[in-house]
Amino acid sequence: METNLRILILEDCIDDVELIQHQLKKSDFSFSCRVVETREDYEKSLAEYKPDVILSDHSLPMFDSMLALQMFHSYKKIFHPAAVFILVTGTVSEEFAVQIMRNGADDYILKDRLKRLPAAVLNAWEKNRSKYQQLKVQEEKLYLFDILQKSLHEIYLIHPENFQILYANEEALKNLGYNLEELQSMTPGNIMDSFNEESFRHVVQLAQERNKGLLLERKAVRKDGSTYPIQVHLEVIGKGRKKRILANVLDITEAKELEAQNRLAEFIQDSFRYERGLEKSLKVVLQELCKFCSWIASEIYAKEFDQLKFLGSYNPFLSHDRSILGYDISSKVYQTKLLQKISIPAKDEIVKNEEWLETGKIRTVVAIPIELGGEIIAVVVGYLKKDKTGQKRFSVLSDDVRKTLGENIKRKKTEEELQKIFDFSPDVLMVLGKDGYVRKVNPTLHKILGYSSEEFLSTPFESFLHPEDLPLVEEWRNKPLKKDDVAHYESRWKTKNGDYKWFSWSVTPYLRGELHFAVGRDITESKQQMDAIKDQNNKLAQIAWEQSHVVRAPLSRLLACVEYLEENGSAHDNILSSVKSSAYEIDKIIRNIIFKSEKVELNGKS
Template identity: 25%
Template sequence: MLSLYLVLSYVNTIPMSATNSKVTTTNPLSGFYQFLNKSSDIAIVIDHKLTVLHKNPKAELRISGNKLQTFISPHHKKEFGLLLNKIIVKKIDTCPIRILFTDGIWYECQLTNLLDDNEVRGIVCIMREDVNNNHLSDEQPGTEQFYQTITDNIPSIIAYWTADLRCLFANKAYLSFFGKTENEMYNTRIDKLFTKEQISKHEHFMEEALKGLPQRFERTLEIEGKGDRIILTEYVPDVEDGHVMGFYTLIYDITDLKLQERELTLNNERELFNHKISTVFSKEESLNKVLSTILEKLIAYGDFLIAEIWLISVDKQSLALAAHFASTDIAESFYQNNKDFKIQIDGDGFIRNIWKTGSPQHLIDLDQHEPFLQKDIVQNVGLKSAYGVPLIDNTGAVLGAMMVGLNNNKEPDQQFIQLIEGISTHFAMEIVRKKLELELEQIFNYAPDIIATAGTDGFYKKINPALIKLLGFSEQELLNRHFISFIHPEDLDNTLYAFKEVIDGMALHYFENRLIKKDGTYIWVAWNVTPATESGLIFCVGKDITERKNSEQELITLNQKLEYQNKQLKDISWIQSHMVRAPVARILGIVNIIDSGTPLFNDELKEMLQFLKNSAQELDEVVGKITALSKNPEKE
């Protein structure tokens, strides 16, 4: 290309004094520019921003305005910018390139670096139309467009920044993420695109990348219309022959991933905390003590100033402060001086409204709320706001409210709300369980009947005081001996058979046996027993029926005696009706004969008297027998 040769020749003829002179602006009337004006090729001088500093007459006809980038095809603009950057950074004297203009015309172009020349201070671009127009056939067609298509369709956000922090490339994802257009981004310095505050947050990483050191870091950016986004950024240095040409920016929007990680972390923390709650609730302590312990852990976990639990009364007419915990002695002294807090549900109020609405409440500027029950604590401790949530069981009933006090008026974020509401839900379930546990414990301890759990190994695992009292053995004696040692020998076979049925999964709805007491006597017990669980536990309820069994035996003996006496009466009746009637009849017959006045001979009289005597004796024997039966029924 003759014009290039002439340019180089002209440059070599410039005196050293001229190239070292302190010229700060180009002079279109200088000899060099006059030389370019005589060229038959398109000749322009551009700076690193692709701003046209000078055009010869031929160029005036082809390029209007002073922005070369508006005439280069979008698919070659980036390639041209990258080559220009390479020339500047590596101080390359001259470099050829082919350029496609937006109207489809190809140009062979020779770039000459005269940025250090004080007369020119630019890059000379000599262009000649490629009449053969065979650029695409000589090389892979649309290489830049190919890579552009790829980068525009991957999820990563990609850009390229030169050593002087000009953007030469940004894919669609980058433009969309930052809300920029391609024209806004291309060949524009970073300080024109982003605020000083935005740049300062990652300026150090850019400086390190321009030293050839890869960078990887996370940051949070506030994107207009998108809010805060968490991004993972990588700066990959573009190093060529030891020169850092610039760096590639790879950005991944990891906001959703981070939110999921935070949610997972929050869930894990909440599950861990809930596990701690369950552990505390499992302790054999009063409900108020357990709640206070939990609130202490809640304050430590959430960095709150105070925490309170309010529970509704049985008649649902008032809410009582069931437990509290304060992080400072000053706050604690308030509670000690104001014990037995109780508020009626009528009217308005922070805790009342939580219970009535069954929804969370956030109250700010507590020191300005006259009706606030605990205004003293607000002033002394520095409380600014309170956040309260209802305690709702699995049936939807509101058991009360949980409140935490904070030292700021910030609106609770979603994580805070999820944390408190998640804890309160678990809290409510544990309160219900603890109340039920305490109620069952009361029943267990004070029930007059036997309540026990046993194992399939034949040993009691837990017994209530009733069994201890009934048998007279100590708790350890009952727990450490096999249950058959307490069974009456006559009932052992039936009991072992019933025990086997229970182990096999059968329930005993009623079963009687006798238990031996420590003093050697025994009691009768009626059992109801559940089938053995998978863990090998058997639940037993037994009732002392000794008095009933004794009464039953007495009734049986009495019935037997009455039956025997009835039999005796029947015998007496038979004797009276059969054995007494004959002698009486004979006596009455003799009496009638005598009474009739019939004359009797001595022999006849003697015979009648003998009959009378015999009948009297027979009657006397019968009477004696009846008397004997009446006096000694057991001997019969």
């Protein structure tokens, strides 16, 4: 045999050990052997050697077989359930032999009859091993049954012919609300919505033919009549009389809820993509939230500059914008940063103040904070006929839904604020494409040039430029601007009536240079003023030149006469001195005129 047994011999007589080993060697199984005689060595060998078979003498120094058997039971229970204990002794009474067998020994062999030892060892080993394997199988069955019972899935065994439910686990009983006896008198038709026996039989037949399970999606019907979505895995197991239909049922309420929440998040995202304002987008979203959460009406509020502001509503019962109650409950959300929910008694004071609550039979109001990055972006208020907490988690919106709504509200508000800056800016704001077309322009340019938006957007912007300024466009195209670069240009744009206006431009790229953002300012008046100043300076310079040259000609002659008189006589010294002084004074005045005219000309050039 292939059996290789580890045998531990507990014996203090070396002659008896040799006799035992001699008999074992005559057996048809292989073995290894260890011999001990003290309690300490015995206990150590149980832990280290882990024997399959223990052959123990009865009488040992300060130790006996009864104590060895007790220690064996602990070892067997923890480490080796199939281990064998056989008493091998000289003489014992019949009463003792019966007692030790009752205490759990597998057999006893007298030392004068050792020929029976190999057979006794092998028989006891095979018996214990078979018993252990059966026990193990039974434990595994109980373990698997326990798993089935405690499974989070609903498990059913169904008769393949009449479809009677034979077994249902704890989860099935809990979900459906029936006890096992009630279910065992039913078929799947009693617990499945829109059950068709012929269709079910066809599915079972397909599962059997394909030898694999089939998936179905249905609705389960509870004892109280409520339903919930399920995914059913059907499989045919066993053969003949033992053939059964195994139904593994998963409650997919949460999966369906998550799927619905994801669809809602996508709807919200799409609603904000259209070219509609924040208020219109929110009205569409609030209407969808009413469908999703079974609300009768809905409102949304947000804070701006520490003031609570109404953003929009969907309310078939109100002609005006908002209700007082929605404002108050939203304020509480901002104060507490928590979801708020109130139940309204039929004759509450609030109902009297707001008659539409009674018209809509509103009994529950919930306010949900829409947070983004720890900041409350808005508060959504929902109105219900009654508290539907047990039927639908009406006040719970998934993280994705709240995040999508918060992001889009924030983005739309930012866009509208930027649009106001864009529309009311005194400067020209324009988005230019590399293809030569204006993509977007604010009203300021319309006012200055007189063209409509359609004319700007449908005509290449080069058509509006003065011919002399076209090289600037080529320069802009041939020298791509890098991110954060700003280029400055001056150019003339043609007006609707044919005149030209001067603009100073600052241009910077975005979207990887595919588009350029341009800020322009009308500098036509400053250009005209500079031209007028230059013209005036030129005229002043001309006048100064003419005056200096006209006055200095007779002055030069006067000075020459004075010098002649000085050289040829001194009879009129006083008169000559006075004439000379006046001449030099006139010369100084002329020089000052020339200096000032030159300065005016220089300033004009600068």
